[in-house]
Amino acid sequence: DTEVTQTPKHLVMGMTNKKSLKCEQHMGHRAMYWYKQKAKKPPELMFVYSYEKLSINESVPSRFSPECPNSSLLNLHLHALQPEDSALYLCASSPLRGDEQFFGPGTRLTVL
Amino acid sequence: QKEVEQNSGPLSVPEGAIASLNCTYSDRVSQSFFWYRQYSGKSPELIMSIYSNGDKEDGRFTAQLNKASQYVSLLIRDSQPSDSATYLCAVKEEYGNKLVFGAGTILRVKS
Numbered sequence: 258d259t260e261v262t263q264t265p266k267h268l269v270m271g272m273t274n275k276k277s278l279k280c281e282q283h284m285g286h287r288a289m290y291w292y293k294q295k296a297k298k299p300p301e302l303m304f305v306y307s308y309e310k311l312s313i314n315e316s317v318p319s320r321f322s323p324e325c326p327n328s329s330l331l332n333l334h335l336h337a338l339q340p341e342d343s344a345l346y347l348c349a350s351s352p353l354r355g356d357e358q359f360f361g362p363g364t365r366l367t368v369l
Numbered sequence: 370q371k372e373v374e375q376n377s378g379p380l381s382v383p384e385g386a387i388a389s390l391n392c393t394y395s396d397r398v399s400q401s402f403f404w405y406r407q408y409s410g411k412s413p414e415l416i417m418s419i420y421s422n423g424d425k426e427d428g429r430f431t432a433q434l435n436k437a438s439q440y441v442s443l444l445i446r447d448s449q450p451s452d453s454a455t456y457l458c459a460v461k462e463e464y465g466n467k468l469v470f471g472a473g474t475i476l477r478v479k480s
Contacts, residue, residue, distance in 0.1 A: 299457055299470035300413065313467060347412055355466040357403055360412040 260284075261361035263348050269367045272338060278364050280331040280348030288354040289331040291323060292347040294363075300347055306331060307354040338368045371396040371462050375471035384480045388445040392458030392471055395439070401461035402434055402441045407473070408454045417443060448478040 261282045270276050280289065288307045292300035305313035306325040314323075320342075322334040331348055345365055349358040372395040382388045390404075401420055405413035419425045419432040419441065431444040441460075445452055458471040 299472055302467055305467060313465070345412075355401070355461055357401075357415055357418045358468060359415060360405075363412045 261348055261350050261359055263361040263364050265364060267365045269369065270338065271369050275336045277335065278333040278346055280361055281329055282350040283329055284350065286350035286352050287328060288351045289325065290349040290358060291333050292349065294345045294347055305354060312354065340368050343368045371469050373458055373460050373469050373471035375458050375474045377472055377474060379475040379477050381477045381479060382448050384448060384450060384478055386448050388448045388452065388476055390443040390456050390474050390476065392441045393439055394460045396460065396462055397439065398463045399460045400463060403459040404432060404443045405457040405459060406454045407457060413457055450478050450480050452476060453478050
């Protein structure tokens with residue numbers, strides 16, 4: 258298995274909802290990442306996990322809460338989001354932190 | 370804040386021509402450089418990695434690195450309409466051990 262999968266593909270949520278994004282890889286990679294990408298902009302790093310421990314939080318608002326239950330899974334819990342949080346949320350993984358990263362297909366999030 | 374600069378384009382080339390995409394970076398100690406291709410509405414796809422000065426070829430793609438000039442480029446030979454996409458240059462920031470992306474160059478290959 259040589260890919261990163263993400264679910265759901267699309268998500269529409271209200272500002273009072275709680276939802277979660279899921280990312281999975283079975284390549285044995287020990288680093289996983291969450292990025293946010295707005296239209297016509299490059300990906301913007303949010304969080305980095307290395308060996309299931311959070312190693313980078315790029316000053317992301319607390320309404321975004323990451324979780325790494327095991328070496329293959331990465332979740333992003335969403336609560337009380339704002340319309341400006343609407344974006345493509347990308348998960349990536351790499352063999353080790355700092356190695357070349359492979360992206361999943363992304364979750365297109367719309368906050369109403 | 371480390372910077373990665375790319376010309377936003379669009380860069381328009383005729384089918385069959387060579388497309389040349391350029392990227393400069395500010396972090397002098399960077400050692401790892403990547404090119405990603407991103408089709409509209411899709412996620413970035415890694416197409417080339419380069420770590421040493423010189424050229425690295427993979428099919429129709431050639432990455433070129435010049436660390437002294439802090440410059441990395443991507444050449445696409447025999448460009449096809451299917452190559453039309455945004456190309457993102459990414460540089461590994463050695464201190465933070467994370468990728469810094471350029472804004473991307475839009476490539477349009479006209480048939």
